[in-house]
Amino acid sequence: MNDAHVIADIDPSREPIVLVALDDPEHNPKLFACRTCGNAYSVKQVGILNARDMAINCTDCNPKTYACDMCGCETPRYWTRCYSCRHEAKLAAATEVVDDGGPYCAFGGDTYYFDMGEAADAGVDWVSPCTVSYPQINADSVLETLLDDMFEDSSIDDMAGVEAFYAAVKSFNDAQTTPTYFGDDKRKIRVPRDTDGSPEGRDAQRLDGEAATAGAEGIAQPSGSEQSA
Ligand SMILES: [Zn+2]
Ligand SMILES: [Zn+2]
Numbered sequence: 585m586n587d588a589h590v591i592a593d594i595d596p597s598r599e600p601i602v603l604v605a606l607d608d609p610e611h612n613p614k615l616f617a618c619r620t621c622g623n624a625y626s627v628k629q630v631g632i633l634n635a636r637d638m639a640i641n642c643t644d645c646n647p648k649t650y651a652c653d654m655c656g657c658e659t660p661r662y663w664t665r666c667y668s669c670r671h672e673a674k675l676a677a678a679t680e681v682v683d684d685g686g687p688y689c690a691f692g693g694d695t696y697y698f699d700m701g702e703a704a705d706a707g708v709d710w711v712s713p714c715t716v717s718y719p720q721i722n723a724d725s726v727l728e729t730l731l732d733d734m735f736e737d738s739s740i741d742d743m744a745g746v747e748a749f750y751a752a753v754k755s756f757n758d759a760q761t762t763p764t765y766f767g768d769d770k771r772k773i774r775v776p777r778d779t780d781g782s783p784e785g786r787d788a789q790r791l792d793g794e795a796a797t798a799g800a801e802g803i804a805q806p807s808g809s810e811q812s813a
Pocket of ligand 2: 655656667670
């Protein structure tokens with residue numbers, strides 16, 4: 585094993601560059617270098633077979649590709665699951681619940697529907713129920729923040745107007761009428777389908793968030809954190 589050529593079994597154009605010591609009459613390979621980029625791999629460090637193999641299959645010239653662990657398709661760098669399969673897995677893991685009357689969020693997406701008919705028209709098969717919230721001031725945390733800036737062992741008793749503050753905050757909180765909706769993708773509701781719906785069309789859109797969003801354009805959306813009203 586003192587000559588690189590005895591292990592040559594590939595297309596000669598892919599054979600790596602072999603570096604030998606000038607003063608070595610036997611020309612024992614010291615390094616194998618990638619023929620494309622010149623990265624060298626040491627025989628001493630990894631052995632002759634590995635060094636040659638690494639130079640042939642240089643990782644700089646052949647970057648590692650990533651594949652989906654569910655469907656096997658190629659995925660973007662570092663992703664081990666494609667968008668469709670991630671969506672499918674999330675959908676499979678969600679608990680199916682009964683229709684709560686809305687509003688709804690396209691499952692795994694950011695399109696909101698006021699009623700189920702809009703979701704059906706948009707071609708989505710599953711929606712998530714939404715949690716609803718209103719802007720609310722937490723009076724206790726406001727006072728605690730103030731206490732942090734006061735002397736040690738201070739308490740609410742060291743402040744004046746506390747009762748009035750609580751009353752004012754309650755009045756503010758009670759006055760809020762603009763809801764924010766969050767889709768809860770731990771839960772799912774199946775969108776009822778008319779029997780004349782085209783299954784092909786639905787399948788084509790089912791996993792395509794953009795298609796679902798595009799189909800919903802023009803529908804008024806509730807104000808939500810992910811979309812400003
Ligand atoms: Zn290379
Ligand atoms: Zn996949």
